[in-house]
Amino acid sequence: MTSDKSYAAWYFLLGVIGLYVVLFMLGYDVVTPLKFAGKTLVKLSYVIFIVFAVMAVTNKYITPEWIQRHIVEAHAAKRWIVAVITGILSTGPIYMWYPLLKNLREKGIDYGFIATFLYNRAVKIPMLPVIVYYFGWVYTVILTVVMIFVSVFQGLIIECVERRGYL
């Protein structure tokens, strides 16, 4: 699956390069956009390095099994906080988490918890430097806090719907 995805990504890049070639052959200016793209990528390079470092650290210390063992099973009363924290700490593609969530669901975890967990996957700690780079600290902090509150609100709605027997 990984190799298929990486090939698709390279095909996408080849397609874009092909588009540049076609536009060049049609007489359009492609040098200016290429310079712009190059400058943007250079500006982003140090941010990408930070992202890489944080991803390596989270890969080492935070795994689905670790989260299930040390947080999810720790204390049922704190489930909203647990859902938020585990959602934020979870890494990797979302489909990797579906089997674990299905497993937790079969063990009695409600849909509200799962929804809050999935929403908080949107809060990507390794990506924070990129958001700060483009939008600033104030925006990043406010967006993160608002999303955490909304994630719990969404969880409560889904929990309410589930209790009424609609799920």
Add this chain to the structure above:
Amino acid sequence: MNTKIAIIKAARSLWNSLPILVGVVMLIALVPSHIHYVFTDSTWINVILGDVFGSISAGNPLTSYVIGGELLKQGISLYAVTAFLVAWVTVGIIQLPAESILLSKKFAVLRNVLSFIFAMVVAIITVYLVNLL
């Protein structure tokens, strides 16, 4: 997980998303003056458009931040860009079949519909608070 594997996994993940990142930056560079046409003069319609585009897009969030940042530089409102960013990471149209199979269809649909609506709510609250400060 040992350190070497953790580093290799991070490098592989970044390497896999690198062509998309480079391709998207190249596309954005190519159409800086045309991207405006996707959006309108109305802030609120732009919020919905941002939400829709974010919902149907998929991929590494890194790509969405780059696109969002460049859209902002081109004059698209922060409301629309925020709705786009939030929808990108919270609404998963492409993952919907997998989510439906593993976690139930009703749950998957309800969660994605709510996430679509909340992307606009988050955008409005966030930008309002940012403007207050």
